[in-house]
Structures are given as structure tokens and as C-alpha cells.
Amino acid sequence: MGHAALSISSTGAAEEAQQNLLPLKSSSSSSEIFPAKSETEQQRDVDMQWRARFSFAFGVAATIVACIALAFAFFSHRYGNQTIPSFDSDSDSVVGRWGFARPLKSLNKPAVILISTDGFRYGYHWKVPLPNINRLRFNGTEAVPGMIPVYPSLTFPNHYSIATGLYPAWHGIISNVFTDPTSEEKFHPGIIDQKWWLGEPIWESVVRNGLIAATFFWPGSDVSKGLWNCSLPYCRHYNQSVPFEDRVDTVLAYFDLPEEQRPSLITLYFEEPDHTGHQVGADDPHISEAITRIDQMVGRLIDGLDAKNVFDDVSIILLSDHGMVGTCDKKIIYLEDFEPWISIPRDWADELSPVLGLRPPSDVDVKEVYQNITEALNSGKVANSEFLQVYLKEDLPARLHYSKSERIQPIIGMVAEGYKVEMKRSSAKECGGAHGYDNEFLSMHPIFIAHGPQFGSGRQIPSFTNIEVYNLIASILNIEGAANNGTFSLANTALLPSR
Numbered sequence: 425m426g427h428a429a430l431s432i433s434s435t436g437a438a439e440e441a442q443q444n445l446l447p448l449k450s451s452s453s454s455s456e457i458f459p460a461k462s463e464t465e466q467q468r469d470v471d472m473q474w475r476a477r478f479s480f481a482f483g484v485a486a487t488i489v490a491c492i493a494l495a496f497a498f499f500s501h502r503y504g505n506q507t508i509p510s511f512d513s514d515s516d517s518v519v520g521r522w523g524f525a526r527p528l529k530s531l532n533k534p535a536v537i538l539i540s541t542d543g544f545r546y547g548y549h550w551k552v553p554l555p556n557i558n559r560l561r562f563n564g565t566e567a568v569p570g571m572i573p574v575y576p577s578l579t580f581p582n583h584y585s586i587a588t589g590l591y592p593a594w595h596g597i598i599s600n601v602f603t604d605p606t607s608e609e610k611f612h613p614g615i616i617d618q619k620w621w622l623g624e625p626i627w628e629s630v631v632r633n634g635l636i637a638a639t640f641f642w643p644g645s646d647v648s649k650g651l652w653n654c655s656l657p658y659c660r661h662y663n664q665s666v667p668f669e670d671r672v673d674t675v676l677a678y679f680d681l682p683e684e685q686r687p688s689l690i691t692l693y694f695e696e697p698d699h700t701g702h703q704v705g706a707d708d709p710h711i712s713e714a715i716t717r718i719d720q721m722v723g724r725l726i727d728g729l730d731a732k733n734v735f736d737d738v739s740i741i742l743l744s745d746h747g748m749v750g751t752c753d754k755k756i757i758y759l760e761d762f763e764p765w766i767s768i769p770r771d772w773a774d775e776l777s778p779v780l781g782l783r784p785p786s787d788v789d790v791k792e793v794y795q796n797i798t799e800a801l802n803s804g805k806v807a808n809s810e811f812l813q814v815y816l817k818e819d820l821p822a823r824l825h826y827s828k829s830e831r832i833q834p835i836i837g838m839v840a841e842g843y844k845v846e847m848k849r850s851s852a853k854e855c856g857g858a859h860g861y862d863n864e865f866l867s868m869h870p871i872f873i874a875h876g877p878q879f880g881s882g883r884q885i886p887s888f889t890n891i892e893v894y895n896l897i898a899s900i901l902n903i904e905g906a907a908n909n910g911t912f913s914l915a916n917t918a919l920l921p922s923r
């Protein structure tokens with residue numbers, strides 16, 4: 425609209441200048457017929473000629489400026505679209521800008537290293553120089569602004585969504601800690617009994633397709649399922665005391681194996697910067713130290729792959745499960761404030777914060793509990809009540825995909841960014857960091873960076889939900905994946921076509 429309007433007005437100016445010019449030529453050419461003009465008249469004619477020349481020059485200049493503006497608008501529109509292409513952009517425009525996938529040089533088949541650096545919020549990479557992560561960013565493909573976690577933006581639901589392409593209601597790990605309402609057993613992160621872990625994780629898919637997978641930690645990777653049996657040398661049971669350097673070196677050693685023993689998929693997991701983020705929040709100098717350490721590990725990996733002459737052939741997907749936000753300044757909702765309307769015992773709260781997941785005993789009417797909580801929140805007598813939104817789970821926004829599982833508690837409370845729910849007032853340490861909030865919050869978005877033969881260099885793609893990563897990996901490895909909640913939009917957009 426802007427350049428169309430500019431075009432019309434500038435054309436009008438040129439026409440106006442020409443119309444001003446024509447009568448002057450006419451009067452000039454007919455000057456011999458008419459009587460000689462007075463000095464004043466001659467001066468007026470000269471003035472008019474200058475005015476006409478000025479108008480003409482102005483008209484020409486305006487036309488040139490309009491043409492330049494149109495050309496600029498056209499090219500900026502064109503390249504603007506190509507810098508961040510939409511998922512429905514056709515493959516021709518992607519090819520035109522980003523070229524084709526590079527053929528493998530050293531390896532005979534594709535290899536993917538999937539790295540999770542826990543709690544690496546999108547934007548941390550601007551805090552301090554991160555030369556190694558930036559090497560992947562600038563020569564690879566990055567999601568801007570970050571990747572979208574699934575709800576709740578917690579560690580176990582998200583890692584397992586990345587691994588399976590399923591929302592938590594489908595893969596069963598609906599939170600880090602929860603109770604199965606049928607068996608009344610409790611799930612916690614140390615449980616590797618396969619009955620909890622639904623769906624087919626990518627390492628199982630790789631093995632089902634006749635390839636080798638290796639995991640150096642990933643939530644769910646030490647669960648035996650189908651053809652996947654977590655055993656050495658391709659899988660280790662989780663032990664957070666294993667130094668990061670040992671994890672990287674083990675991954676590198678796989679590339680020294682004979683080809684028939686070399687994994688096609690390797691997962692690698694680091695607990696940082698999540699661990700530091702919980703202690704100090706997202707905006708503390710200690711976060712810079714934690715992400716610098718991760719950058720050093722990425723550098724160790726790149727250098728090792730370089731030394732083995734396989735760096736250009738390996739697809740490195742560096743991502744995280746969720747972001748982090750500071751919790752401070754008395755941003756707390758206390759359940760003890762609800763007591764005039766309803767008393768909520770601690771054991772009703774399967775989860776407390778940032779997801780309030782309430783499962784009252786079977787002899788208590790859930791809807792009555794919900795109504796009493798709503799009355800309390802609307803009373804104006806509960807501190808910070810406007811920052812807690814409580815739902816019957818079937819009424820949660822559909823975009824959260826968080827209702828179709830018995831494991832999800834019947835009453836869910838969502839708290840505002842940076843707020844917490846606690847049972848009662850206490851002297852407990854208040855400030856720190858948290859995640860688990862609405863996955864729409866930018867603070868909950870983690871990084872997604874992909875580098876390898878099929879990824880464009882220096883390319884940015886729009887944010888996508890992490891359930892798309894499963895099909896992306898399956899596409900790189902050219903294997904048949906299991907049914908999942910994802911699409912092929914990420915794979916179709918991010919992966920360059922073969923020649």
C-alpha cells in the first residue's frame with residue numbers, strides 16, 4: 425500500500441510539472457505575434473520559466489526517488505521473506521536463497537548429535553561471547569525467537585516430547601512429579617519403569633529401523649522399551665556426577681568405531697544452565713559463567729569432530745527444553761489465604777508451582793472445589809489473586825493440548841510469569857528462577873540451533889513447537905518414524921533439498 429500511494433503521487437507531480445511547462449513553451453513561441461512585453465512582464469516570464477524548470481526538475485527528481493523507493497521496497501520485501509521464510513513457502517524460494525544440501529565427505533550415512541543444554545533460555549546467547557555456539561549459529565540454522573516448549577514448560581515433559589514428537593498428554597510424562605490416579609503410584613524423575621513412558625522415543629525408532637542409537641543421558645533414555653535396552657556401550661543410566669568433559673569425549677569416541685558399530689543418533693545432555701538458573705534467576709552474572717561452560721563443551725565437541733574430519737558431515741542439533749524466569753519481589757499466591765472459602769490440604773496438590781495441579785480425593789466433589797477456589801480468587805481478599813488462573817482441566821485453552829490424560833490433575837492453576845504458589849507464608853528463600861509457565865511466554869522459549877550438511881548457513885527460521893523435532897531427525901536419518909503429534913513442516917522448511 426505504501427509504495428502504491430507513493431507511486432501515484434509522484435506520477436501526479438511529474439504530470440503537474442509538465443502541464444506547467446507546456447503553456448510557457450506556447451507563449452514563448454508565440455511571442456513574435458503578440459506585442460513586445462514590458463520589463464516587468466519579461467521578468468515575470470523569466471520567473472515563470474524558472475518556476476517551470478524547477479517544477480520540472482522537481483518532478484523528475486520525485487519520479488527517480490519514487491523508482492528507487494519502489495525498487496527498495498520490492499527487494500526488501502523479497503529478501504525479508506527469504507530471511508525468515510514461512511513454513512508454507514515453496515521449496516523453489518528456499519532453494520533459490522539457501523542452495524542444496526552438501527554431500528557427505530567422510531561418513532557413508534547421516535549422523536545426528538542431539539544436544540540438550542537444560543534451561544538454556546533463548547537470548548542467553550547475547551549475554552556473553554559464545555564463540556563455539558555462535559559458530560553453529562552463524563553457519564547453521566536458528567529458530568527465532570527460539571523454540572516453543574510444550575506445556576507445562578518443565579524438564580521431563582519437554583525432553584520426552586522432543587524425543588517422541590508427542591504432547592505430554594499422549595506420551596504420559598505430564599510433569600516432573602505426578603500421581604497416577606488408577607494405581608495411586610507416584611512418578612518422579614528417577615523412575616524408569618516403562619509403564620509410565622508411552623510413545624516411541626527417537627532412539628527406539630532408530631534401532632527399529634536397523635540403525636544404532638547412543639544416548640549419553642536424556643530423560644527416558646534409560647527406560648527399556650521395545651528393541652531399546654539401555655546398556656553399554658551405547659547407553660548409560662543417569663548419573664549427574666559424570667563430568668561434562670567425559671560425556672563429550674565418549675560421544676567423540678563413537679566416531680573412532682568401525683562404521684558398522686557407529687551410532688547414527690547420539691544424544692548428549694548437560695544439566696546447565698538450568699541448575700544455576702534455579703538458584704539465581706535468569707539475569708544474574710552466574711548465568712554467564714554457566715553458559716560459558718556449555719560453550720566450552722560445544723567447542724570441545726566441534727574440535728574433536730574437526731580432528732576426526734567429520735564435523736562437516738555430522739548434523740548437530742543444539743537445543744534446550746525450556747527457558748527460565750526470575751522469581752522474586754513477593755510474587756506469591758498463598759493457598760492459606762483461601763481458607764475462608766476452602767481449605768486445601770497439601771496432599772491435594774499433586775503439583776504446587778508454577779503449575780498448580782489439584783487432585784482432591786475421590787469422595788470430594790471436584791466442581792465444588794473449583795467453585796470455592798474461584799470465589800476465593802474473586803473475593804479481593806487473596807493476595808495476588810489476579811495472577812492465578814484456575815481451570816477445570818477440560819476447560820484449559822486448547823492450544824495447551826493439556827487435558828487428554830487421566831494423569832493430568834482435574835483442576836489446573838496457571839500462574840503469571842515469575843509468580844509462585846505456596847501453601848503458607850514462611851521464611852524460605854524467596855528469590856531464584858523457575859520455569860513451567862505458559863509456553864507462550866518468551867521467557868520460556870529455549871534455543872534451537874542446527875548445523876550440518878542439510879542446514880542452511882546463517883539462516884533463521886520461525887519458532888516452532890518442539891514436537892516437530894522428532895520428524896526432523898527421522899527425516900535427516902531417512903528412517904520411518906512412529907505416529908506422533910508433529911508434522912513435517914519443520915523438516916520441509918529447515919532441511920535443504922538434495923541435488
Ligand SMILES: [Zn+2]
Nearest residue numbers: 542543579745
Ligand atoms: Zn529443564
